[in-house]
Amino acid sequence: MSDLLYTQEEEALRAAVRGLLTDRCDPADVIARTESAVPHDPALWKALAQDIGLAGLLIPEELDGQGATHREAAVVLEELGRAVAPVPYLTSAVVATEALLECGDGDLLRQLASATVTGVLAVALNVPPGGSHRTVRAAEGRLTGEITGVADASAADVLLVPADDGGLYAVEAAAATVTPRVSLDPTRPVATVVLDGAPGRRLGDAGPAVRRALRAGAGLLASEQLGLADGALTDTVRYLKERTQFNRPVGGFQALKHRLAQLWLEVAGLRAAARNAADALATGEDTDVAVAVAQAYAAPAAVRAAEEALQLHGGIGMTWEHPVHLRLKRAKADALALGTAGAHRETLAGLVDLPAP
Known part of the structure; x- marks a missing residue:
């Protein structure tokens, strides 16, 4: 092990x-x-x-x-x-x-x-590993179609586009029309990519390439969610030690201690799941199961940590000037990225032969 x-x-x-x-x-x-x-x-x-x-x-x-x-x-x-x-x-x-x-x-x-x-896989951010992703037609090396919800497309120089002929094509971003859309998480913007006869160079088969890419993305996304949750917890503990009420630190109140202790346990569990997924990706052992477990656990834990951080920061946490809202938006957006927790639980049930009743 x-x-x-x-x-x-x-x-x-x-x-x-x-x-x-x-x-x-x-x-x-x-x-x-x-x-x-x-x-x-x-x-x-x-x-x-x-x-x-x-x-x-x-x-x-x-x-x-x-x-x-x-x-x-x-x-x-x-x-x-x-x-x-x-x-x-x-x-x-x-x-x-x-x-x-x-x-x-x-x-x-x-x-x-x-x-x-900078490269970006032209697949909607919410598509899970193994999900449907081909919305572009290929004919004689030219691609036509529209892909919605592509993360970081506005920062890309090259788009990797899966097409209906089963190929994965490299397309210069300048040959596509990239239209930014309103994103829940403004630090990871999404866009609609429109291809109208854009020239593409075939790289290989899209099926295995996209599956590998999305699986690795989902597995390592759990580590991003871990960092987000751990940072939220650390900053909240620091704030509650400094904030005073009735001439004593707010963090000394028993009710808040219980909430922080529960949050620490959830972050510890998230760390174990995220590290296991990263190690499985590195070694190739039980990778699908490890990724599904990590994503089934990560999204709820990260969202809860961000929500608790916002609430326990009190009035200052509700302002746009405080960065806690950045973590909440990223946590909420990550909960939809590369498959929801529910989708990964269904995948996990199939992998371990325990389908829902």
Whole structure:
């Protein structure tokens, strides 16, 4: 059985990512950016992708990547979730990268590893692993169709588009019409992608590539939700130690202690599920079960942590100036991303041969 504890290398990676985010991802700046026309932070993405080399974390060294595993990528996503960083790491460095690894396209992988190109799989954000995703027609190398709810499409240079002929095509984002839509989570914007005879280069079979990409995305999304929940709990405990009422810290009241203790238990359970999913993706053992378990548990736990953080921050937590609402929006949006908790429970029931009555 694998050791799910964090290694020294993983902790060192965490420290590097957290340090950079502390310096470059101030909550006030994130809030201001979500209210602007440019929700992504290109400078932060460049620093993460190029200065630390996170864009190529899952890409083999022979393709100019870091040759790391999903465990290291999970640590990165924990920190990005904690900071609610407005960067396309999950969509480009995980989902798109996994699709390209399945297809074996070395040229695009090298470009993603160097962060000279940002890739996005042109599939709606709510599609679970194994879900239906082909809405585009292919004819003589040209693609026509519309895909709704594509996360981070506005930040993409290359779109990876599954088509009705069973192929996965690389399409330059400039050849598509990308229309931003109102997103529940403004730090991970969604868009509608329209292709009208756009030229595409066939990379390989869409079926296995999309399944692998969405499975890895769902498994590592649990780590983002873990970081979000743990950050919400940590900030809430800190606030309740500082906030006083009747000349004593609010955190000393028994009722609040009970709520925080229950929340800590849920976050601990989420950590176990997320780490198990990341390890299963890295080793290839019981991967489908581990991912389904993680996502069945992660969404409710992350949403509850964000909701409790907002309520326990009192009046200040209800204001737009406080960053707690960023975590609540990300938690709510993540609860719908890559399959709902209910969808993953149904998948898990089928995997372990325990169908619903």
